[in-house]
Amino acid sequence: MASREPDTQKEGAKVDGYLVRPAPAPALAREVGKTALSVVGGELPVPVQELAKRAYLYTLDPLRNPVKQVYDASASVLEMPPLLGIFNDIPTHKMREDEVVAWARSGFSFIVSDAEHRQISGWQGREENAMIARSGMLPVQRLHREAVSQHGDALQVGARATMRPYATTVAEADQYFQAMTFPPGRPGTASQDSRGGYPTRLGDRELCFTPDSLRASESETQGWLQFETSEYILNAEIRDPVLDLMSRQGPGKAVGFVGPFDAVMRDGVHPNMASGMNQLFQEAAKRGIVMGRVCGSGTISDPKDIEDAIVEAIQQGCRLISVHRFTSDLPFYGARAVADPFWRACARCGF
DSSP, X not given: OOBOOOOOOOOSOEETTEEOSOOOOGGGSOOOOSSHHHHTTSSSSOOHHHHHHHHHHHHHOTTOOHHHHHHHTSSBTTTSOOEEEEEEXXXXXXXXXXXXXXXXXXXXXXXXXETTTSGGGGOXXXXXXXXXXXXXXXXXXXXXXXXXXXXXXXXXTTOSEEEEOOOOSHHHHHHHHHHTSOOOSSTTOOOTTSOOOOOOBOTTSOXXXXXXXXXXXXXXXXXXXXXOSHHHHTOHHHHHHHHHHHHTTOTTTEEEEXXXXXXXXHHOOOTTHHHHHHHHHHHHHHTTOEEEEEEOOSSOOSXXXXXXXXXXXXXXXXXXXXXXXXXXXXXXXXXXXXXXXHHHHHHHTTO
């Protein structure tokens, strides 16, 4: 498996006069340990002191990426602690900070807002992304398969990662990562799909107007490429070149996320799907690429079965685990848990 020295983004250095990554006060710096619990602050529910520290770090550097920071602090993918996430289907205009904080306190580390299937109502704006990031979670914007320049636009309004679904070819992956990346500034290196230049805003409200400061300010963004077709999951002649392309994006810059539902919809149930996914996790880890997946489904909904699926995924090299419920489901499950003692008590009393 690929191993490397833990990488920490250089803090406190100026680029063209811009302080693009301010160093936090030592007492408030984030410390990433080797356990999943250490990633969220050491205890659950996440205490208010941890939330205050996260808000400070976000205010200092709104362009930070808390998930990539865990990767950077780890010597390899297999030594990286797993992180928990969820797909967000709440319409943008109904996003509430108290719900976002509840997700953070429950230990979630990344929130994938779905503008692929939810369309415009799932496209988060600057304030909605700020709610998520201020609570210490990574705002990921999933877009429709046809999106190109919209990926850079999503980063411009505060998403620190975007997700590209439904690809089947190496060329599609290459187009996506070009759309996520500013061109290097040399003749002949840009393409029509390269990310367009637009100033980013730092924590002190300064705008990065020079090419070098702009590139430096966006060093922490990530492209999350979905592996949800048989071509990407099972066909090694396509899968491996895609993984190699992802590796060339730089440490922690490209992430894979597995979802076999579309593969089943396209090609039917394949007997090698489970083993193919596990092999994908292993091949990605060899190249230093973090992979994620949803654990749970309509047929795997018992908590113990979900736990077993998570254990298998982690043991195979998967490090980003998403629950199969959506954020709009959480009020019901929370209300049901609160009401449950009443109904049990009534049954015990003969009512």
